[in-house]
Amino acid sequence: MSTMKVIFLCLFLLGSGIRAIDVWRPVDGRVRESWRECDIASIARNYYREGMNLFYPRIDWRGDGPGYTEMEFPLYPWLIAILYKIVGFHEILGRILAYLFSLATMGVFFQLVRYLLPDIGAIAASLFFVLSPLSVRISNSLQPEGLMFLCYVLAAYAFIRWLDNDSWIDYGIAVVATMMAILAKANAAHIGIFFAVILFWQKGLGVLKRARIWIFAIVSLLPAILWYRHAHALWLTYGNSLGISNEYHWIGWDFFTTPTFIVNIGYLDARYVWMFGGVIIAGIGIVWGKTSRAVRYSLYWFATVMLYYVIAARTTGELWATYYHVVSIPPVAILIGAGTEVIAAWTMPVREQQRCSSLPLEFWRSRWKRETVFFAIISLLLTVFLQLWQLKKDVHPMSMQGKYACALQFAGKIPSNVLIVASGGNSKDENGYPIAYNASYFFYWLDRKGFNIPIEEQSVENLRAFARRGARYFIAETWHLHRKPEFEAELRKNFNVLQECRDVLLVQLTTN
Incomplete structure (x- = not known):
């Protein structure tokens, strides 16, 4: 050679x-x-x-x-x-x-x-x-x-x-x-x-x-x-x-x-x-x-x-x-x-x-x-x-393993045949141009189907609208909630928070 x-x-x-x-x-x-x-x-x-x-x-x-x-x-x-x-x-x-x-x-x-x-x-x-x-x-x-x-x-x-x-x-x-x-x-x-x-x-x-x-x-x-x-x-x-x-x-x-x-x-x-x-x-x-x-x-x-x-x-x-x-x-x-x-x-x-x-x-x-x-x-x-x-x-530079661990904890509390709602990102940038806000990871990790909701549309009214379409649980990322603190207060007031971990809340979409 x-x-x-x-x-x-x-x-x-x-x-x-x-x-x-x-x-x-x-x-x-x-x-x-x-x-x-x-x-x-x-x-x-x-x-x-x-x-x-x-x-x-x-x-x-x-x-x-x-x-x-x-x-x-x-x-x-x-x-x-x-x-x-x-x-x-x-x-x-x-x-x-x-x-x-x-x-x-x-x-x-x-x-x-x-x-x-x-x-x-x-x-x-x-x-x-x-x-x-x-x-x-x-x-x-x-x-x-x-x-x-x-x-x-x-x-x-x-x-x-x-x-x-x-x-x-x-x-x-x-x-x-x-x-x-x-x-x-x-x-x-x-x-x-x-x-x-x-x-x-x-x-x-x-x-x-x-x-x-x-x-x-x-x-x-x-x-x-x-x-x-x-x-x-x-x-x-x-x-x-x-x-x-x-x-x-x-x-x-x-x-x-x-x-x-x-x-x-x-x-x-x-x-x-x-x-x-x-x-x-x-x-x-x-x-x-x-x-x-x-x-x-x-x-x-x-x-x-x-x-x-x-x-x-x-x-x-x-x-x-x-x-x-x-x-x-x-x-x-x-x-x-x-x-x-x-x-x-x-x-x-x-x-x-x-x-x-x-x-x-x-x-x-x-x-x-x-x-x-x-x-x-x-x-x-x-x-x-x-x-x-x-x-x-570059080895694991932006670890999302905290969210992954939360998903593993939540999986046993969510029936396999129900729809969920999960937090998404912003739907528009600072100039008003559309952004793909969909976040797929919780759906994949939990092996569930359902809806993404962008940050701008997070509200109790919209969650109730998803519930009428069959959604039973909301996977709420805390960093999204911190950007709308008034929404987090309303969320806790109107729905039952089943479990919390550092990065995520598991919310049941039924009224208290």
Whole structure:
């Protein structure tokens, strides 16, 4: 086995080990995106119990309806349900599936950087990818990002190869992977802009005369258009959505008057993708390797990603929306690899450096060059250190286990055949734009169906209205009640509080 193969095998084993942390964990609230995990887990469980019709996913916070919901193409929870059918209901199966997606993504990315970069750059880019906190976070999370990210990276790799060799195999892989990425998460559609840019840059506008270009666009987009049209009809009919039609994501005029959007986007990318020091390494690659095809591709790719962030700034600029920035990782990692390649060249003997560079010999002998090399190496080490620090910090960063423990206590007091009401979040932001307020975790943990109530609508009158529709218990989160203290007083006056724990009240919806 060659030295490079051994190195990449070691990188793969390192990444596999890091991503295996917590893969056996149940859906118990120990991650930031617990509400999202519980949604996916409940949809998988409902497929398993209520029917395997892929085109009609069901959520638990369905009120007194059937629960059909608008969402991205639900292939991931449906595959989890198939595993349930085969081996029985085990929550860890969804994480194992996500973990396998992440291993495949690593393998594809390794192939991509080895195709675009020399050996040292490919190794550095791969190590950056392996240690990327966001890449690790989605690697065993019950979220569709894992499947999307695999298809996203595969689509980029196959498309670039197709531009080079005009192979039907690479073309077919690129088309299918692009289609699946967009189905898995609609926001992946921005990769089409990247494809268009490098296509026109490399082939010119005359390429539009080729039928294969139009077939690519149609096959990539048509299934997603058909699915999201169907999913929107579910929203119009049943009123349930996983943050698509019930939340406003897009840029508005306030983007140009409120710096918070762009500041937050930059902060999230700098902290969770670039790791601050990575900007310096990438900058070295851009300045001294700007003629490299890998650098150009990465700059076009990252510019496309930033355009997507700006267009969807009302979501991508939220500090909780870290996982939306996972699409920054591939182009940033390639730039890191290009910068590392330059730094490695700087450590060669002066004559060798001058032979491989267009810069004058005086530059390589200068004191400025030596200081730059020292600063670049420190930045590279800092980037790796910050990745490791963030990986450690990301282990159960926003634990909801207190609420999970409350749910386990409450479960025995709530009959299995009754509906519940559970606290939700705000239904509008400070500017009046709608927010998806639904919180799925108590429904999943308690294995009950029922209603979510947003903070603005919490009132005794509304709870009585839910009771008339069949709800018998209210799961009230105390931090929501503290925001409306007058409601908490009315709640205790009009209903029977069966049990209290630190974070939650169990309220019986019958008058005293």
